[in-house]
Amino acid sequence: MNYTVMMPAAGSGTRMGAGHNKLFLELEGQTILAHTLSVFERDPWCEGIILAVKESERSKIEQIIKRAQITKVKSLPEGGTERQHSVAACLAAHKTRGIVLVHDAARPFIAQHVIHKLADSAYEFGAAVAGVKVKDTMKYVKDGIIEETADRERLWVIQTPQAFRYELLEQASRNAERAGFLGTDEAMLVEHDGKEVRIVESTYDNIKMTTPEDLAYGGYLLKKRLEETV
Ligand SMILES: Nc1ccn([C@@H]2O[C@H](COP(=O)(O)OP(=O)(O)OP(=O)(O)O)[C@@H](O)[C@H]2O)c(=O)n1
Numbered sequence: 001m002n003y004t005v006m007m008p009a010a011g012s013g014t015r016m017g018a019g020h021n022k023l024f025l026e027l028e029g030q031t032i033l034a035h036t037l038s039v040f041e042r043d044p045w046c047e048g049i050i051l052a053v054k055e056s057e058r059s060k061i062e063q064i065i066k067r068a069q070i071t072k073v074k075s076l077p078e079g080g081t082e083r084q085h086s087v088a089a090c091l092a093a094h095k096t097r098g099i100v101l102v103h104d105a106a107r108p109f110i111a112q113h114v115i116h117k118l119a120d121s122a123y124e125f126g127a128a129v130a131g132v133k134v135k136d137t138m139k140y141v142k143d144g145i146i147e148e149t150a151d152r153e154r155l156w157v158i159q160t161p162q163a164f165r166y167e168l169l170e171q172a173s174r175n176a177e178r179a180g181f182l183g184t185d186e187a188m189l190v191e192h193d194g195k196e197v198r199i200v201e202s203t204y205d206n207i208k209m210t211t212p213e214d215l216a217y218g219g220y221l222l223k224k225r226l227e228e229t230v
């Protein structure tokens with residue numbers, strides 16, 4: 001199923017501590033942003049990319065797009081103070097009757113087979129998000145004392161892409177805005193609307209580049225992939 005990807009790229013990268021937007025950091029000679037955009041440039045199912053940017057970074061991002069020969073970026077709406085607002089700006093910039101994926105620009109290692117499963121699942125069921133099962137024992141802790149061990153069979157680590165029929169996400173986004181509800185992902189907005197969201201099993205290497213340790217692991221993943229394609 002063809003789709004358009006909404007890509008928030010207007011963050012600050014506070015936890016990375018680079019002193020600037022972490023998406024400008026390089027892995028194997030290319031910015032994180034260029035790596036993520038390239039995944040969708042290569043995917044024949046991707047019809048377009050809507051990229052939310054900070055106004056002050058617009059021209060730098062336009063240069064990155066040009067240098068990486070990305071042709072699918074349709075518009076660059078201005079992002080907001082929270083990730084949710086940046087995604088809302090993308091939705092406002094591109095109205096469609098089709099399927100949209102939301103994908104963090106900070107996740108360059110998403111696999112194409114996962115993207116395709118998500119797009120098909122959203123077409124069939126309305127909403128589907130990528131996730132992996134937790135591997136560790138998980139416990140609830142309060143004031144330094146364990147309260148309870150969670151049932152890990154029911155626990156998943158949620159990633160992006162998150163895929164939706166456009167109208168379903170757009171309505172959830174508008175309702176959240178009206179209610180002053182802030183979610184850390186799009187699934188939360190759709191859940192808040194009382195709608196069902198499916199899980200599509202993803203891969204553990206679809207990490208978000210969040211803290212400095214992720215850069216070392218990201219560099220390793222990229223080298224491994226480049227070696228595999230030689
Ligand atoms: N106001 C915001 C905040 C985040 N993002 C984007 O959302 C994705 C995931 O967010 P996160 O990893 O939290 O990025 P940052 O906000 O950049 O990082 P931090 O929270 O450490 O400041 C990133 O691609 C980031 O650029 C965005 O477009 N607009």
Ligand SMILES: C[C@](O)(CO)[C@H](O)COP(=O)(O)O
Nearest residue numbers: 104158159160184185186208
């Ligand atoms: C959307 C997300 O990437 C799913 O894992 C995540 O919630 C983004 O926000 P976070 O604050 O970095 O968890």
